[in-house]
Amino acid sequence: MRVPIAVILMATGAVLTSGFSLAAPNQESLQTPTVSVPSTCPVTKPTDRPFVPPAPYPSAGAFWIGNEQLWTNITADGIWNGLPHYTAKDSRFRQKLFWWHEGYDWRTENPPELTVRGMRLDAAAPPIDMHDHANAAGISGPISMVIGIFIPTVGCWKITGQYKGEELSYVVWVSDSCTPNDLLAIVKPDDPAYADAMNLARTLQAHGFIVKCVLQSKMSHIFDGQKGAALFRTDHGDFEALFLPTPQTFASVELIEWRENDRFLYSFRGRPSPTSLQPIDSAYPMFFDGHANQFFVTSNRQLAASIAMAVR
Numbered sequence: 599m600r601v602p603i604a605v606i607l608m609a610t611g612a613v614l615t616s617g618f619s620l621a622a623p624n625q626e627s628l629q630t631p632t633v634s635v636p637s638t639c640p641v642t643k644p645t646d647r648p649f650v651p652p653a654p655y656p657s658a659g660a661f662w663i664g665n666e667q668l669w670t671n672i673t674a675d676g677i678w679n680g681l682p683h684y685t686a687k688d689s690r691f692r693q694k695l696f697w698w699h700e701g702y703d704w705r706t707e708n709p710p711e712l713t714v715r716g717m718r719l720d721a722a723a724p725p726i727d728m729h730d731h732a733n734a735a736g737i738s739g740p741i742s743m744v745i746g747i748f749i750p751t752v753g754c755w756k757i758t759g760q761y762k763g764e765e766l767s768y769v770v771w772v773s774d775s776c777t778p779n780d781l782l783a784i785v786k787p788d789d790p791a792y793a794d795a796m797n798l799a800r801t802l803q804a805h806g807f808i809v810k811c812v813l814q815s816k817m818s819h820i821f822d823g824q825k826g827a828a829l830f831r832t833d834h835g836d837f838e839a840l841f842l843p844t845p846q847t848f849a850s851v852e853l854i855e856w857r858e859n860d861r862f863l864y865s866f867r868g869r870p871s872p873t874s875l876q877p878i879d880s881a882y883p884m885f886f887d888g889h890a891n892q893f894f895v896t897s898n899r900q901l902a903a904s905i906a907m908a909v910r
Contacts (some may be wrong), residue, residue: 635771638720639754641676642768652700655740666700667764678770680777681749687882687897690727690748691772696735697743697759704734710743712761719769720754776811776831783813791818791826794841798892798909799830805908808833815839817895821851821870825891834904837896842870848888 635641644661649669651657660671681691697712704710709731716726727748735744749755752774758767785795799809815827817838825841842848850869857863864884865877878884885902887894889909896902 635676636720636754639771640769641754641771642672643676644672644674651698655698655700663768664698664766665764668697668699668759668761668766670695670697670759670766670768672768673770676770677773679773679775680780681772681774684748685882688748690750691752691774692746692748694744694746695757695759697732697745697761697766698740699743699761699764702734702741702743704736704741708734710734710761712743712745712759714745714747714757714759716747716749716755716757718751718753718755721751723753724750726750726755726757774810774833780811780813780831785812785814785828789814789826789828791828791841794825794892795828795830795839798828798839802830802832802905802908805904807904807908819873821866821893822873823870824873835896835898835901837894837898837901837905840893840895842891842893844891846870847890848893851888851893853886 642663649662649664651662651669652666661674662669662671664670678691678693681693683690684692695714699710702710710733712732714726714728714732727750729746732743732745735742743761747757749772752772754769755772756767756769758765785792789795795812799812802809810831810833813829813831815829815838817840818824818827820827820840821842823842823846825843827838827840830837830839840848848870851866852868854865854867855863860881862880862883863877864880864886865875866872880897882897883899885894885896885899887902887906889906892909894902894905896905
């Protein structure tokens with residue numbers, strides 16, 4: 599099947615990332631590795647007299663809260679940043695939490711009776727979801743209990759664990775700001791696509807996007823003569839942006855899509871021609887759109903539509 603790129607926009611998709619202030623002349627203003635917690639969020643931080651887990655449970659290398667009946671570890675700054683999504687289509691943030699109870703025995707209690715709930719404190723939001731049940735973690739020595747949770751939004755969250763009548767709560771700031779690892783991979787001023795990426799970031803910001811960081815991309819050589827590419831992280835989601843030297847455009851590129859063994863496969867023909875005959879192989883539908891010398895790839899249908907509106 600051969601379909602023009604402009605038509606395929608609302609039927610296919612891919613991934614990318616970015617974010618900064620409209621007034622910023624370059625990406626220097628994006629390079630903020632620390633995440634600030636609003637004064638309105640009373641995050642739980644380690645105290646001068648932290649709880650010490652009883653022997654032989656692990657006690658070094660973490661900040662502990664609770665008591666022998668139920669304890670867990672927290673971060674030094676009260677922040678969870680850069681949490682992953684469970685799948686590309688799931689907008690919630692996923693976190694694994696480990697909890698301990700002195701004497702917990704996975705052989706007589708599996709799964710454990712641990713439950714975790716979460717409530718956002720700074721704004722209205724749905725509650726946190728958890729996996730069907732907690733699980734035992736470990737195969738020898740003192741065993742912990744682990745549970746996966748799904749957090750609907752960023753913000754200030756109160757996390758509460760309950761186990762056999764014991765309850766333990768703490769407050770954490772959930773952030774999706776660029777992580778320090780992200781900032782190691784930002785697009786540098788000497789990158790051939792830097793100016794195009796910064797101009798695109800300003801355009802997106804002018805249309806309501808928050809561009810958090812613009813990163814180096816693995817899609818810099820998809821087409822012949824391509825100038826470069828960048829991975830954008832935004833509050834709308836992540837996407838890839840590919841660039842041609844002006845006045846070249848992607849208007850003549852055609853998309854070919856097909857399915858094989860539940861995989862989504864994509865290739866291109868036309869001008870500029872692809873550098874490889876190997877198709878893009880994805881577990882999820884991808885969305886593509888070309889505008890002038892820019893070509894966008896994302897796995898989020900709504901994001902693809904929002905980008906198209908912003909650059910038109």
